[in-house]
Amino acid sequence: MNGELIWVLCLLAVAVILFATGKIRMDAVALLVIVAFILSGTLTLEEAFSGFSDPNVILIAALFIIGDGLVRTGVATSMGAWLVKVAGNSETKMLVYLMVTVAGLGAFMSSTGVVAIFIPVVLSVATRMQTSPSRLMMPLSFAGLISGMMTLVATPPNMVINSELLRSGISGFGFFSVTPIGLVVLVLGVVYMLLMRFMLKGEKQDLLREGGKRSSFRDLIKAYHLTGRARRLAIRPGSPMVGQRLDDLKLRERYGANVIGVERWRRFRRVIVNVNGVSEFRARDVLLIDMSAAEVDLRQFCGEQMLEPMILRGEYFSEQALDVGMAEISLIPDSERVGKTVREMAFRTRYGLNIVGLKRDGVAMEGALVDEPLQVGDIMLVVGNWKQISQLAQTGRDFVVHNMPIEESDASPAHSQAPHAVFCLMLMVALMLTDEIPNPVAAIIACLMMAKFRCIDAASAYKAIHWPSVILIIGMMPFALALQKTGGIDLVVSGLIDIGGGRGPYFMLICLFIMCAIIGLFISNTATAVLMAPIALAAAKSMGVSPYPFAMMVAMAASAAFMTPVSSPVNTLVLGPGKYSFSDFVKIGVPFTVLVMVVCVVLIPVLFPF
Template identity: 25%
Template sequence: METEIIIVLTIMSFTIFMLVTEIVRIDVTALITMLALSWSGILTTGEALAGFSSNAVVAMIAVMILGEGVARTGMMSRFSKWLLKRVGKKKSSVLGSLSLSVGTLSGVIQNIGAAALFLPSIMDIARRIKVSASVLIMPIGFAAIIGGTLTMVGSGHLILTNDLLANAGLDPYGLFAVTPVGVALLVAAILFFVLLGKYFLPQGSSEGAVDKTEQEKIMDAFSLKKDIRYFRVEPISALAEKTIEESGIWSRHGVNILALRDANETKYGPWRETVLQPGDIMALYGDTEKLNRYVQENNLTETHDETIFEGIDDPEEAGFVEVIVPPSSDLVGQSIREFSLRRRYAVEPIMLFSEGERVEDDFSDHKIRGGDTFIIYGPWRNIKELQNTDPFVVATTVTADVKDRSKTWQAAGSFLLAIGLAMSGFSISIAFLTGAVAMVLLNVLSIQEAYKSIEWKVVFLLVGLIPLGTAMQNSGTAQFLAENVMSLIEGSSLLVLLFTVAILSTGFSLVMSNVGAVVVLAPLVVGIGTIAGVDPRPLVLLAAVNAGNSFVLPTHQVNALMMSAGGYKTKDYFRAGGGMTLVFLVVSVLFFYYTFF
């Protein structure tokens, strides 16, 4: 055995051990690996640092920017609501639907693009159905990887397969030749995580519990409820042509109006002098008995059309906050009426605490003192405006990002531009980087916000591990391993041959690129198939399919992207990915055994 091969095998073993044990952070391990390959003379300086300019790393950076831009518009949040309305909030239904969606999309676009597009939606849905995001993110990331096997253009290594077959004088495969096995693998993966996921996936906090959000904490602390009801002002209503204050909503009934929809626009925290017109829709909040009395006295008609006030009862769009009036505030000595809180900030004051007293009825004329505390409700964008002013100190942590829906088409167009360029023949890095720059130019996000969206831990993980794949190929280590393993099974049964090809391809894909694994294995597989009297075409295709069996380590770019979002450690991939790897091997080999041979 040559010295170079021994050195590469030693560095590879060290890398896998460090990634699994996480004695140091995985990105630090990756950088040590990169440096070790240069120190040992296996790679030149240029080869060791090639990861910084690699297609995968540039694409990863661009995809993170694109994902942030899409998330800022709330586009995927709206998709989350649409999906939950149709499949319900049962975890297995959500997991199955999302996995099927991202897997199918991954069959026609690059899997990293599909994963990035759905990641904001996955996070949003996890919050809505109150499960740990770690239960959803990994299975759906795996579905994105498997989706690359649905067509012969779903992933780079499958695209390359036909070229390798042509070089060997064999007929290429059609676009959908791999679709049956891809569908079988995707269905098997969904069933695996739906039925057995609780035994393999990290469940977040203890016993799968989900920590309370800031909204849930404030609602519990002040006995608030999120019971918002919608009512239409009829022509015969006593409220028609009256101002909101004249209706007695605060003074006589102790009810709050969170928003008003008229013929032209939606007004949050509408001003007290706003005149109500027939046809207006009111979003009301308050004690059920008081609210019913107000509705009956004024002949209001309840409506259940939630689209009228889209986002008003969504904790990602609006919510309760606690605000405190500091002693130095200009508000001290004024009343809510005099200050025109609703008119200035379009928020609704729900409750007041003053000198130990809790006031929930009309406190419009209460003279505000330093230390008074209000509970107000409104859209996050309005609350953030209030947060940046002097009269109040917002005591509640506002974690939700303000969504700018006006940029939806610009964000979607930039993403579609990236997908279109990738499908038309441009490299994935150039395609997605073009889309990312388009988002900046179209003001979806600023260049500083684009830089902040990059998860550098993931970037350096890929930068450090890419040279290991180069070393495996350049030193002949991959060829050495493949030849020795193949020699051991010469003369064995067809099933043993298929499992060996699949396992070799899987192993290589964990420490080198998927494309590299196929390039190394294809010539060997063709030779072994010819000697064994077996059609080499499906053997090469089996190797190519299993080059996508990259679940045990977070070395695949989709796994790297999902790792930080899900809060995973390498051992989580080792456990859940190990189970998925076995399912992938068994399903793919048996499918090929019974359908291709």
């Protein structure tokens, strides 16, 4: 063992200790490693910064952006709403659907992002079913990890392994090469969690959401006595309302009807558009109306204006929470608006929102509110676009926005572009499957298409990239090169050959899995893949067998970070909401990791022969 190798191994040990203690950010540690390699002369400037030119780094960054596009357009949130709908009150159904949905979404976007999206969903479901969140949180994190085994681009370790194959002059894996293994592990994970969930005990969830008791749309509708006042009325062709502006129709004065939104067909789907005094109506628009004057004859109103009543279910507002917002507001004491009526201040025209409820001294007022002078201490319920509510909160000149409902966290700024986001995702997958276009280029094309369709914007795209993860990957890549230059990889490989070389490739697969699992206890799965990929390929070359089964074993082992809450960010995310201890992950995660190893040892050689 030469002096340079000892230096590299010492630097690696220091990095692992810093990763494990968490006293210094992991991305900062990675940058310090690059500096140390350059200053010590172990690597040249070009070699130390080679990670910045690696195409897979660009691919990983692009996938963060695509995942954010799915969030901004409400695709991921809609999946969560569908999950709650189909599972009902069955914990077993919820667990199965939850794991399958998360694994499916995580195959194309960040597993950390998917798990973060579903944490409030699981908390809400646990509250409704009067069960402990701990019985669903760990299945959620396990599904997030299993999603890394579903496609080539599902997790950075897969792309790191594929990049190492290409760097060695070997053809890489296909987009769905890992999928058969992932599907088997997913089925195994679902069955395992159904059997083991009873070991996850905890207190029942009492709060609606983490962070306090926040009202829901249903709570606000009940508190302001809005039940039965809302109507959905479709404008028939030939209606006198067609082509007319809202202010000119004077629906409030004539019928006590307050138009708070309009459903309109856009690109093959109905969306709710905001209305103000100059909004013009079209045939087949569906008006969402608050009928504050109870004495008005609805049949007469519909007959005179040629309107057709539509079904309005009790959960309508909750189902439209991606587009329609609600919030309680109050006047600032020294505001010029004190003493003025809603009509006098032209509230809808000025702010793009509708006041549909008013509380004075804690009591909800009945009847028309448009001519009621507003007083200090009044609390008003407004309905409208989430963006308009946010703008009202930011101005802070006359009104203060408070008590945002829990549905606010589900709002998506680009919800109307959801079909385009799905199209961009499918286009990326199709381009990757052709093998004619490099994966990073396919991902960039999908990002540009999402920008073209306004699924994302420049600011959100840059924010979506998890730069600490990107820098971590870039900073750890020189370790593999340094170990190769100083003979470290040859030393590890010779040790592995001495231990298991004579016992055949199957035993070597087990050794590789165990090494990855042990290293993964202290550093991220991405860094584990960076370190183990060249070792796996060198071991395959020494044994004279195909490199593919060894490379695939490292990829699968890197995703099998089930054993501790710090093995992966998705485990850390559910630690608090699930109220888990370190031992909970050990007693559930270690047996499952062993099962995954058995599946990989049996299945990988069948799919990728030695």
